[in-house]
Amino acid sequence: MAAVTKIDAGLTASGSNQKKQAPELGAVMHEHVYNRLRDALITGRLTPGRALSVRGIAAEFDVSAMPAREAIRQLAAVGALEFTDTRRVSIAKMTAEKLEEIKTARLLLEPILAERSLISVAGKQREKRRLLRSLEKHDAALDAAIRRGDVSQYTQYNSAFHFELYRASGSAVLIDLVESLWLRFGPFMRVVIGRLGTSCLIDDRHKDIMEAIEAEDAKALKKAVRDDLLHGMNNIDVAEIEADT
Amino acid sequence: MAAVTKIDAGLTASGSNQKKQAPELGAVMHEHVYNRLRDALITGRLTPGRALSVRGIAAEFDVSAMPAREAIRQLAAVGALEFTDTRRVSIAKMTAEKLEEIKTARLLLEPILAERSLISVAGKQREKRRLLRSLEKHDAALDAAIRRGDVSQYTQYNSAFHFELYRASGSAVLIDLVESLWLRFGPFMRVVIGRLGTSCLIDDRHKDIMEAIEAEDAKALKKAVRDDLLHGMNNIDVAEIEADT
């Protein structure tokens, strides 16, 4: 079998041997495939440049070609996958220009999304508590993953932390845009972390974010989110990117 | 035949009787279907709430179900189409919240995209001239469409004007995001214009945009783009939206 089709190691959660995962309740097969692939992309289990194929994905998830095709096309539509000149599909590679665009867009959208979430929970003690508790849970798991050096778990909980925060805003459109950005950035993020090690991650601004929510300080929250993004993206050496692509 | 499937009038360019359109060079059938549907959405030829179906689209474009399925799924992935609870697909309806989100995101992204375009042509007289000439051409055609009261042509040239401007930036990611926003907004825009008439459109800021590019004044350009968007979106009565959905 060709190497490009065998992506088992990339799709299975790191350290886990379970190949199958029960489909979500009420989800059809192509949605199941889509969700698993999306998670694999956001957490960086699929490395940039890796080639995918309809039949490869189908075999991976033990389905026919149809659900695999639909999932792949959907992911390509949001920019997570890209097509070669011969319509073969692969994880998009990163370029310095693209990275700069993603950074710009994230800095524009994510602080606002956080602010909207704060607005929607401000004053409502129950909801605010629930959100903060959830964020703290993700942050604790995230810190533990950093200490263990588990990159996969870290990315998982980091995205969970951020999207838990953003979802509280109820701003579906903006979240869609941001998710598209994370899908483009995820595979590359993993490469960066893999090189620098998880130690570079400990100094995030999640505590500041939670404190700002607690204090209902929108300005501080926006700054904390902004700083968190910058912290995550600024130690990326553009030269390394170019060398890698 | 059920009414929901018959979308002929919506997909054919207004005033035109030609049903077939030659596929783009090198494009496969599902890309052809996607492009035609995307244009129909951006120019508002498909009204919000309208139900689509795989077989209906397939019949419309004289292809089998496969290309129709792929095109529909791709458009749903970027938010242009939405699924009902029973996985039937339809043109998304507008809500006040969604409209506000789209407006926010457009105001964040489009002025910056315009500024980037200016930066990329600033100083380069040839490229600047070419861009301005192209913009003037679209703007003239747009004005003519307004005077004729031709909503379809107007939306066509208006999107052409904006994306011609944005494409000059070379910022593919940001353009993707903005295109997603236009796809969500297009069908609804048509409804609004249809009610207010094209007369409300003449007062756009396209001349200001072109003058700012000519003068290479980034600040003025951002303001002109911002004002243009606000002009296009501010005369929308939220109450009407709610009544419509």
Next chain:
DNA sequence: GATATTTAAATGTGATCACAAAATAGAGAT
């Protein structure tokens, strides 16, 4: 041993079929 050429395998695309669920239409009763 490196390079060109041929052969085999893999891949994207389009078409068609089957099936269950859902929407629609129609008949009948009130």
Next chain:
DNA sequence: ATCTCTATTTTGTGATCACATTTAAATATC
């Protein structure tokens, strides 16, 4: 006319096949 229940049609989904093209492997050539 209005509602209810049934029958028909429509629809999304998944599976499978065929075909042309591309990629990878194997073989031959120098």
